[in-house]
Amino acid sequence: xxxxxSCAVSFPETIEQALELLSRPGARVVAGGTDLLPxxxxxxxxxxxxxxxxxxxxxxxxxxxxxxxRVGARVTLAExxxxxxxxxxxxxxxxxxxxxxxxxxxxIGGNLLLDTRCVYVNQSPLWREGLGHCLKADGTECHVVPTxxxxxxxxxxxxxxxxxxxxxxxxxxxxDGVRTIPVERLFSNDGAAPIALGPAExxxxxxxxxxxxxxxxxxxxxxxxxxxxxxxxxxxAVDAEGGLVRALRVVASCIGATPRKVxxxxxxxxxxxxxDATIEAVAERCxxxxxxQTNIAADVGWRRAMIPLLVTxxxxxxxxxxxxxxxxDGTA
Amino acid sequence: MQRLCTLNVNxxxxxxxxxxxxxxxxxxRDRLGLTGTKVGCDEGDCGACTVLIDGxxxxxxxxxxxxxxxxxxxxxxxxxxxxxxxxxxxAFDAHGAAQCGFCTPGMILSAKALLEENQDPTADEIRHxxxxxxxxxxxxxxxxxxxxxxxxxxxx
Ligand SMILES: Cc1cc2nc3c(=O)[nH]c(=O)nc-3n(C[C@H](O)[C@H](O)[C@H](O)COP(=O)(O)OP(=O)(O)OC[C@H]3O[C@@H](n4cnc5c(N)ncnc54)[C@H](O)[C@@H]3O)c2cc1C
Ligand code: SF4
Ligand code: FES
Ligand code: FES
Numbered sequence: 001x002x003x004x005x006s007c008a009v010s011f012p013e014t015i016e017q018a019l020e021l022l023s024r025p026g027a028r029v030v031a032g033g034t035d036l037l038p039x040x041x042x043x044x045x046x047x048x049x050x051x052x053x054x055x056x057x058x059x060x061x062x063x064x065x066x067x068x069x070r071v072g073a074r075v076t077l078a079e080x081x082x083x084x085x086x087x088x089x090x091x092x093x094x095x096x097x098x099x100x101x102x103x104x105x106x107x108i109g110g111n112l113l114l115d116t117r118c119v120y121v122n123q124s125p126l127w128r129e130g131l132g133h134c135l136k137a138d139g140t141e142c143h144v145v146p147t148x149x150x151x152x153x154x155x156x157x158x159x160x161x162x163x164x165x166x167x168x169x170x171x172x173x174x175x176d177g178v179r180t181i182p183v184e185r186l187f188s189n190d191g192a193a194p195i196a197l198g199p200a201e202x203x204x205x206x207x208x209x210x211x212x213x214x215x216x217x218x219x220x221x222x223x224x225x226x227x228x229x230x231x232x233x234x235x236x237a238v239d240a241e242g243g244l245v246r247a248l249r250v251v252a253s254c255i256g257a258t259p260r261k262v263x264x265x266x267x268x269x270x271x272x273x274x275x276d277a278t279i280e281a282v283a284e285r286c287x288x289x290x291x292x293q294t295n296i297a298a299d300v301g302w303r304r305a306m307i308p309l310l311v312t313x314x315x316x317x318x319x320x321x322x323x324x325x326x327x328x329d330g331t332a
Numbered sequence: 333m334q335r336l337c338t339l340n341v342n343x344x345x346x347x348x349x350x351x352x353x354x355x356x357x358x359x360x361r362d363r364l365g366l367t368g369t370k371v372g373c374d375e376g377d378c379g380a381c382t383v384l385i386d387g388x389x390x391x392x393x394x395x396x397x398x399x400x401x402x403x404x405x406x407x408x409x410x411x412x413x414x415x416x417x418x419x420x421x422x423a424f425d426a427h428g429a430a431q432c433g434f435c436t437p438g439m440i441l442s443a444k445a446l447l448e449e450n451q452d453p454t455a456d457e458i459r460h461x462x463x464x465x466x467x468x469x470x471x472x473x474x475x476x477x478x479x480x481x482x483x484x485x486x487x488x
Contacts, residue, residue, distance in 0.1 A: 002374040004353040008333060009398060030396070037355075037394045038375040050353070054399040078388075099464025100442065101382055101389045226463035227377060 073109030153191030342410025382438035
């Protein structure tokens with residue numbers, strides 16, 4: 001039995017109540033709890049109180065208008081995977097996460113705010129003590145980059161790459177009001193404190209722009225086809241017109257503490273058809289730009305070698321849509 | 333801190349004082365004596381602790397008991413009705429789909445949720461529905477077959 005550290009748990013019914021409860025020092029949000037609770041059971045984090053979203057009303061719908069899709073922070077991964085309003089790539093990425101039982105309760109908000117992961121820290125307290133603590137939990141050095149001063153634990157959630165590639169943003173509420181920030185700015189580059197939100201802020205909504213000329217796809221590397229966190233996640237989004245690329249984005253997870261957007265792709269792809277030569281050049285550039293760390297339990301050389309393959313497969317997924325229709329955001 | 337908690341388990345209302353951070357599986361097993369729900373890993377990896385909440389499979393080791401007050405909780409103890417086994421239980425037994433039996437309660441509840449939605453699942457759909465339930469004994473083949481056998485029986 002792995003008991004949770006004991007603390008107060010509250011169940012606010014409105015956003016205002018939740019924000020009030022979160023303004024107390026050390027309070028943490030628990031949504032589906034499928035990331036936070038395992039971490040707390042392993043002694044990672046010591047909240048003074050938990051604020052559960054289980055009885056909150058609202059934040060549980062997917063809505064669409066002419067310009068954007070809005071997904072409430074409490075929408076579960078099972079609901080995302082089923083929602084015909086969303087781009088197929090987002091539904092697919094959600095359907096690959098964890099297991100059916102977890103997807104029934106895990107939320108989109110919790111997925112975006114997933115803690116970073118590292119083989120040296122996602123372990124029992126005894127294990128961690130045996131090796132010696134690290135920067136992320138009670139220690140002073142990093143076992144992955146011993147000369148480094150910053151934790152490089154891996155951003156390991158499946159939804160951030162595809163949401164960053166699609167240019168999504170989040171709406172975040174606090175007692176000062178609501179602010180909107182691009183998903184890519186949610187992440188600090190420090191694996192020990194990876195989320196760039198204040199402790200009293202509540203993520204309320206994810207906003208995905210509707211871009212009829214954009215096609216997107218996601219690929220995930222893992223050993224088992226269920227339960228496993230990604231060893232590598234690669235999302236691509238391609239804007240096209242008349243069969244020619246207008247913009248091309250590749251975003252990868254499991255590289256470092258933030259999802260990584262590969263730079264320098266415009267000069268390779270823009271104005272060209274998405275043919276074998278373009279795809280190969282993009283894959284090569286991604287291979288050169290992305291350097292996974294040794295903190296995920298799979299051979300780092302293999303993971304690196306798989307980068308161009310996953311990029312190529314994802315671009316093959318969108319190639320037909322780019323060629324024939326200029327693009328398709330996959331929404332019904 | 334302790335708090336009163338009212339849970340609806342297998343159609344019965346149970347009220348008890350629990351710690352606020354108690355997980356559902358600990359309350360079911362240690363407080364209500366419903367030890368059919370198993371704890372394998374206690375951290376979300378194995379599916380042994382699967383129960384149904386409002387008909388959907390959920391991991392009781394990652395569920396705060398207080399968060400499911402007022403919801404319908406179904407454990408393996410609630411699956412047999414009036415002293416008669418559920419077709420899934422009969423099929424698991426007759427077809428050798430349970431060996432040590434540790435994964436079986438979770439398997440049956442995940443399968444039950446599947447059959448409520450899909451009365452004639454393919455082997456692939458069954459594997460997908462059971463993909464969050466690990467079994468260290470059977471190799472899964474007989475489990476998938478048992479679910480197909482149960483699906484062909486009249487639903488109850
Ligand atoms: C066995 C197992 C396998 C897994 N496999 C995968 C996988 O393959 N891919 C993957 O991406 N994830 C995986 N996960 C992690 C997790 O299940 C998912 O990422 C899930 O989406 C997290 O959502 P949640 O609602 O459960 O988050 P929670 O655990 O409730 O919260 C996660 C974090 O976000 C914060 N938070 C949550 N909601 C809000 C909000 N609205 N406002 C402010 N803060 C908030 C919490 O305080 C916490 O810090 C796995 C977990 C387990 C146990
Ligand atoms: S990357 Fe380094 S500091 Fe961060 S969790 Fe791993 S070992 Fe610890
Ligand atoms: S005991 Fe809950 S998933 Fe293993
Ligand atoms: S029968 Fe032993 S774990 Fe499945």
